[in-house]
Amino acid sequence: MHLVTVATCSLNQWALDFTGNYERIMKSITIAKSRGATLRVGPELEIPGYGCLDHFLEGDTILHSWEILAKILQNEDARDIVCDIGMPMTHKNSNYNCRVIIHNGKIAMIRPKMWMANDGNYRELRYFTPWHKHRHTEPHSLPSIIRKITGQTVVPFGDAVVATEDTVIGVELCEELFTPASPHIQMGLDGVEIFTNSSASHHELRKLNKRVELIKEATAKNGGIYLYANQQGCDGDRLYYDGACMIALNGRIVAQGSQFSLSDVEVVTATLDLQAVRAARTQSSRRMQAAQSEPYERVWVDTRLDGGMGIRVGEEESKAKSIEFKYNTPEEEIALGPACWLWDYLRRSRQAGYFVPLSGGIDSCATSVIVYSMSRLVVQAAQRGEEQVIADARRMTGEPDDSTYVPSDPREFTNRIFHSCYMGTEHSSVETRKRAKDLAEAIGCYHVDLNMDTVVSAMKALFTMTTNKAPRFESQGGTARESLALQNIQARLRMVLAYMFAQLLPWVRGKTGGLLVLGSANVDESLRGYYTKYDCSAADVNPIGGISKTDLKKFIAYAQTEFDLPILGSFLDAIPTAELIPMGQDNVAQSDEVEMGMTYEELSVYGRLRKVEKCGPYGMFGKLVIDWGSFLSPVEIATKVKHFFFTHAINRHKMTTLTPSVHLEEYSPDDNRFDLRPFLYNSRFEHQFNRIDQLAEVLPNRATQPGNDKAKQD
Numbered sequence: 001m002h003l004v005t006v007a008t009c010s011l012n013q014w015a016l017d018f019t020g021n022y023e024r025i026m027k028s029i030t031i032a033k034s035r036g037a038t039l040r041v042g043p044e045l046e047i048p049g050y051g052c053l054d055h056f057l058e059g060d061t062i063l064h065s066w067e068i069l070a071k072i073l074q075n076e077d078a079r080d081i082v083c084d085i086g087m088p089m090t091h092k093n094s095n096y097n098c099r100v101i102i103h104n105g106k107i108a109m110i111r112p113k114m115w116m117a118n119d120g121n122y123r124e125l126r127y128f129t130p131w132h133k134h135r136h137t138e139p140h141s142l143p144s145i146i147r148k149i150t151g152q153t154v155v156p157f158g159d160a161v162v163a164t165e166d167t168v169i170g171v172e173l174c175e176e177l178f179t180p181a182s183p184h185i186q187m188g189l190d191g192v193e194i195f196t197n198s199s200a201s202h203h204e205l206r207k208l209n210k211r212v213e214l215i216k217e218a219t220a221k222n223g224g225i226y227l228y229a230n231q232q233g234c235d236g237d238r239l240y241y242d243g244a245c246m247i248a249l250n251g252r253i254v255a256q257g258s259q260f261s262l263s264d265v266e267v268v269t270a271t272l273d274l275q276a277v278r279a280a281r282t283q284s285s286r287r288m289q290a291a292q293s294e295p296y297e298r299v300w301v302d303t304r305l306d307g308g309m310g311i312r313v314g315e316e317e318s319k320a321k322s323i324e325f326k327y328n329t330p331e332e333e334i335a336l337g338p339a340c341w342l343w344d345y346l347r348r349s350r351q352a353g354y355f356v357p358l359s360g361g362i363d364s365c366a367t368s369v370i371v372y373s374m375s376r377l378v379v380q381a382a383q384r385g386e387e388q389v390i391a392d393a394r395r396m397t398g399e400p401d402d403s404t405y406v407p408s409d410p411r412e413f414t415n416r417i418f419h420s421c422y423m424g425t426e427h428s429s430v431e432t433r434k435r436a437k438d439l440a441e442a443i444g445c446y447h448v449d450l451n452m453d454t455v456v457s458a459m460k461a462l463f464t465m466t467t468n469k470a471p472r473f474e475s476q477g478g479t480a481r482e483s484l485a486l487q488n489i490q491a492r493l494r495m496v497l498a499y500m501f502a503q504l505l506p507w508v509r510g511k512t513g514g515l516l517v518l519g520s521a522n523v524d525e526s527l528r529g530y531y532t533k534y535d536c537s538a539a540d541v542n543p544i545g546g547i548s549k550t551d552l553k554k555f556i557a558y559a560q561t562e563f564d565l566p567i568l569g570s571f572l573d574a575i576p577t578a579e580l581i582p583m584g585q586d587n588v589a590q591s592d593e594v595e596m597g598m599t600y601e602e603l604s605v606y607g608r609l610r611k612v613e614k615c616g617p618y619g620m621f622g623k624l625v626i627d628w629g630s631f632l633s634p635v636e637i638a639t640k641v642k643h644f645f646f647t648h649a650i651n652r653h654k655m656t657t658l659t660p661s662v663h664l665e666e667y668s669p670d671d672n673r674f675d676l677r678p679f680l681y682n683s684r685f686e687h688q689f690n691r692i693d694q695l696a697e698v699l700p701n702r703a704t705q706p707g708n709d710k711a712k713q714d
């Protein structure tokens, strides 16, 4: 037996918060050591924080990172443990995303990232150069602040591995795990037994599974110990990094950290047998490949990861205890991910709470329930005695520093920090008004119920006085344009009122500070453009902007039982309606899906095909003819596809002003960071739509063939 105790962690770093980031790094090292670990890995670029973006181009960011590294090197608590720490660095005038391996006040080597993350939300090539000199190092000249501390002038910089007296450690950096030829393959063949992976990997619904499979696979065929560290929380951007640091041994997960937590520092350790790695590598076909592997330069660190203890009798050993990895369902992910993100946003913005315009519809309801979920997490953490959470809660609720306030009831805490307002007009129904009030009551939020007809009338009167024209709804003989304008003015005025109430409600309650306005437009409404620009969708932040309507409904159904909120059932049963026009003659309310000309389910399909499967109109038509051909004719499918692209195109401009929302859905249309497209389209798509029409004409109509759905209906 050759037991080593190794540690990984999830840290809630914040871009450019050098002081806070340093404290969290040191705390993780201290905890790791207290559990007997001799190796600790932290998240990607942990010193400045991963989300510095264009600040990575500033010399200051690199200078301050060195300053923090200097503090770590000097700190007695960081001795007697090998640490793998992340920071940006300039080498020969180019910036690199690096890992610095330190031990006992000295730098062993610097490993720059070789394969950058540059898709979707990631732009690493904008700031960093990938290191492409494989299995090659160069001397890196250290800055004087480091020379004075370590006594070193140069250290190896490049693609090498770290050899201790008893094992070999190799570094893999986040995206490198996601590439087809990951470095761990060659390193493993060349005798590396422990792999460290420092990540900044963001949360997306249903994504953790992929990460875990890759981590397991990394040591399944080649053996080894894999330490995965990740950033956790909102570090100042639209992303929620979901921690879930973990340790794998020979293809099995042996330790797992939490995916959603309000704790700033979470350390996961395991005591594992290196002999198990060696035993897993006896397979002769692996040995044949190993014999051919190109050697890596070894940088020697004079230590033993087993602490020189040989066989440790009675030592807790995780080898046999591979764990069943716990995944959250998508509903749980919605309940927890955006809630954690909202907590970081609120405490870091130093505001007094949130405000939501609450309509009695499902979207603002889901937004409110996510805030309630945040309160539940705060109470759970406070009851566990998490000091940082208690301190943040006291500050935002305006309790004095020496207060004894400890959140103990989610409804009570919600009442302190969350405010809602129903803004009724003559078109509002008793049902929506009541649902809003009942929900507010159930989750404990401070609710205001008002009528804004006087404000709407004042606007209409002003318009008529100025132009001598009085716009009317269609049902009153007006045009569609008049009707839309009359609806939009109500929706936009709600936004103005929201900001006023958010600014002044704490004052009304005798408290200090202001509230952040929450938006509640979901991903599908944005994709379709089915909302009024600068209405309540224009808020400070939006927790559900990255979630589809279908997933939101599932989340509400889950919260109904899980959070014991029976009132949510009535939101699920209600038909989504804007309540902006007079009730129809037969008392039928406005319906979203009818107005949009498509269902929310169809929208999810279009969204996925457009973004994830990279389809233009013609490509989408081709796929849907196959998927929907048994119940729709090619001409019907063509009409639907063209209608989607038309509405998406004419409303794309709305994405430029989309309220920042936590990214969660891989088909998100967020123009600002994730889905880069023009916003002035020729929405007639003349050539593309003609090609669809030509094809639709000649394709057979499978829907009417015997046995198919439509034929059955007829």
Ligand SMILES: Nc1ncnc2c1ncn2[C@@H]1O[C@H](COP(=O)(O)OP(=O)(O)OC[C@H]2O[C@@H]([n+]3cccc(C(=O)O)c3)[C@H](O)[C@@H]2O)[C@@H](O)[C@H]1O
Pocket: 484, 487, 488, 491, 525, 529, 530, 531, 532, 533, 534, 577, 578, 580, 592, 595, 650, 653, 679, 680
């Ligand atoms: N290419 C372009 N680039 C930049 N800006 C452009 C633009 N085209 C129009 N615009 C601007 O955008 C304006 C049109 O957008 P906007 O004012 O939003 O108005 P619009 O999109 O025409 O109408 C609002 C839509 O949202 C629906 N709605 C309203 C209220 C509630 C709900 C609900 O969810 O229940 C739905 C309503 O049925 C309608 O389809 C134009 O007046 C112009 O100012």
Ligand SMILES: Nc1ncnc2c1ncn2[C@@H]1O[C@H](COP(=O)(O)OP(=O)(O)OP(=O)(O)O)[C@@H](O)[C@H]1O
Pocket: 356, 357, 358, 359, 360, 361, 362, 363, 364, 365, 421, 422, 423, 424, 425, 428, 494, 519, 520, 521, 522, 525, 531, 535, 536, 537, 576, 577, 578, 579, 592
């Ligand atoms: N009567 C109202 N009182 C307060 N806020 C409202 C009201 N009507 C609409 N809003 C706000 O404007 C947003 C957009 O309104 P819209 O009618 O488009 O609803 P929606 O997008 O279907 O959302 P919801 O499901 O919350 O009604 C709502 O999410 C809500 O925040």
Ligand SMILES: NC(=O)CC[C@H](N)C(=O)O
Pocket: 044, 116, 117, 122, 173, 174, 175, 176, 178, 199, 200, 201, 202
């Ligand atoms: N920082 C990274 O390299 C992250 C990239 C990776 N594809 C992820 O989403 O986890």
